[in-house]
Amino acid sequence: MDPVLILDGLEKAFGGLQVTSAMSFSVEQGQLSAIIGPNGAGKTTLFNQITGYLKPDRGRITFYGEEITGLTTEQIVARGMGRAFQITSIFPEETVLDNVRVACLSKLNQTRRPLKAVSSFKEATDKAYAILESLGLKNHSDRLAFELAHGDQKLLDIGMALGLEPKLLLLDEPTSGMSPEERQLTRDLIKKLWKEFNLTMMFIEHDMDTVFGIAQVVRVLHQGRLLAEGTPDEIHNNPEVISAYLGEDLQ
Ligand SMILES: Nc1ncnc2c1ncn2[C@@H]1O[C@H](COP(=O)(O)OP(=O)(O)OP(=O)(O)O)[C@@H](O)[C@H]1O
Ligand SMILES: [Mg+2]
Incomplete structure (x- = not known):
């Protein structure tokens, strides 16, 4: 099977600062992979290019066999890419249910005519509840999003991405700011969602227990x-990686 995502020679600079250089790799269907690297390594900037928030200066991005370089985020999302953010993108003043439901509705509206609005609403509500259940947030459905604990807000952000029924889901630091216990739960949850929703997943993460605990490719x-x-084994033992990044973590 062809790779889901192919990056070919991406380059991006901000002024004189080169933040993406000769970036080429492929992501296979169904793969659960991690991106690691020091602060400022260009991880989020890479996700911004893949998801259309930033246009690369050079290079090509192919998603399911189609070139998507230069498409808008909306067009890329419509093709099956989802993303949760390093800084959550939830609507704080809306309920937990509505945060996910709005994503589900937007997905349904891509494929339905407006006449179907009422049945779409019911279908979106059912789907949103199912997603909240998978995330362990169903009991919080009626609360306002800002009332949730930080860790649950991060999960809600993932829920919004899932509402758009992505085939490839990108997560930017899903466990950042969490306690060790929350991290453990989130790690298990990522693996569960990956299987349950049949996803190809790529996540950026600084927490090495999460990276080496669940990623197939790093x-x-x-x-x-x-x-x-x-x-994970190859990366863990790679001398270049240890000296550039992992050394401080593993000692
Ligand atoms: N919009 C922008 N304009 C100018 N410089 C930027 C912009 N976005 C990011 N940068 C710079 O690009 C570099 C890479 O940033 P990026 O956010 O991609 O790093 P990161 O690997 O995600 O880091 P972290 O682990 O801290 O999240 C940094 O030096 C950052 O300051
Ligand atoms: Mg980042």
Whole structure:
């Protein structure tokens, strides 16, 4: 099977600062992979290019065999890409249910005529509840999003992405700001969602227990370049990776 996502020679600079250099790799269907690297390595900037928030200066992005370089985020999402953010993008003043329901409705409206609005609403509500159930947030459905604990807000952000029925889901630091217990739960949850929703998933993460605990493939970014790509074992033992990044963590 062809890869889901192919990056071919992406380049991006902000003024004189080169943040993405010669970035090429492929993501296979059904893969659960991690991107690691020091602060400022260019991880989020890479996700911004893949999801159409930023246009690469050079290079090409192919998603399910179609070139998507230069398409808008909306067009890319409509093709089956979902994303949760390093800083959550939830609507704080809306209920937990509505946060997910609005995503479900938007997905249904891509494919339905307006006459079907009432049945779409019911279908979106059912789907939103099912997603909240998978996330363990169903009991909080009627609360306002800002009332949730930080960790639950991060999960809600993932719920909104799931509402758009992505085939490829990108998560930017899903466990950041969480307690060790919450991290453990989120790690298990990511794996569960990956299986349950039949996803290809790629997540950026600084928490090495999460990275080495669940990723099948790890990619290391360093100063905008892909320093290494391999299985968790290969990455863990790669001398270049240890000196550039992991050393401080593993000692
Ligand atoms: N819109 C922008 N304009 C100018 N510089 C930017 C912009 N976005 C990011 N940068 C810079 O690009 C570099 C890479 O940032 P990026 O956010 O991609 O890093 P990161 O690997 O996600 O880091 P972290 O682990 O801290 O989230 C940093 O030096 C950052 O300051
Ligand atoms: Mg980042």
